[in-house]
Amino acid sequence: MIALIDYGAGNLTSVRKALAAVGAEHFTPSSPTLVRSSSGIIIPGVGHFLATATITADWRHAILDAVSRGIPLLGICLGMQFLFDGSDEAPDTPGLRLLPGRCFLLPAVVKVPHVGWNDLQPRGESRLLAGVPRGTQAYFTHSYVAPVTDACVATTEHAATFASVVERENVFGVQFHPEKSARPGVEILRAFVNISRFPDFQIQKCSPSA
């Protein structure tokens, strides 16, 4: 059962629909304690990084605790940026610090926000992208981006090169919207759901970096 974290940043209808399409059971936990019983966690979200401030300390603790026990976590768009230390968009709002680095604003040398379909350039092994052909494009809509670090398994270019897919142990993130990226997007969600289901899914634990 996938726990879909609803913190009021955008509409979850599309994510729910896509999860249903890949046959994944999911729920929206009404209290942090319910996160513990999930097999996987998805943090979606669009909009301002400040919105993540509504993920209060008890929620953060529950999510980090689940991740430390090996439960897979997927951040989508703003939810992916939340995996990092923080973002220039809201300097006083800390991220989950599961991945080192700070999100930054795309330079306005081209149109920002970055809206539309763009390439995913693979960069090393990826479990999320395993079933997705090379040359695949995904649907993006955002202005801030995550840096290319060791956790980055695919990059995208728009005014700058940024991390479009990140993976480290059981922590996953996609800057684009898989629920809006046609068939390849649905396959990426399916990959995450499969990772969360695999009964002998034993992976190294991932702890906050600081």
Added chain:
Amino acid sequence: MLSKRLIACLDVRDGCVVKGVQFEGLTTAGDPAELARRYDGEGIDELVVLDVTATVEKRRALADTLRKVSAELFIPLTVGGGIRSEDDAAAALDAGADKVALNTAALEHPGLLTSLARRYGSQAVVVAIDAKRAGEGYEVFSHSGRTRTPRNAVEWAREAAERGAGEVLLTSIDRDGTRAGFDSELTAAVSAHVPIPVIASGGAGTFEHFAEVFTRGRADAALAASVFHFSEHAVGALKAFLRDKGVPVRLPC
């Protein structure tokens, strides 16, 4: 590289797709959910459902139609027509839309763009502008193109972006339904002055029209209805044509 987007517009009235010629003389062309499925299969990048008569008849965009259209759709879906309030927008988004397009309501209450952007994010807020040439400039019209406003298209687009709109859906009233080509001058004028993407609309007739609006017109996306409605495989053929012209497009895997 960021692709230029092709957007199919479903002009919907009473649950059926219709196509207007300069906003009048509507003829039925099909079932919206069926058309949406077909476009998705053909590789369209995005869909817009426009309740063409909603503002005139004071009707709300039909949530039922949206639910049916979005049921198995995993590409962005925008709804326009009859979005007059935050509640209307919420209903549309809950029914499966990803973005709402505001036209008359944004002109009458520009603050609505801001409140919707705060609540749902700018990516969910599209300002729809119907513009008509007037001398050297472009006048903005409201109420489905029937009411002239004192606004200038470029200035209104810029203000709407500042207020929170994340995209501009720019329709040339002069070209709409004529198949004479997009108004590339209008599109370029707006695109050069706003930081957000501009979707060109009105006048698509040939593949060459798309190439022109993506290059000379500086459009980020182009919207059409009948070009896609009446010819199967038009989407794939158009994308291949654009790719050969050097226009970046998404070719579905």
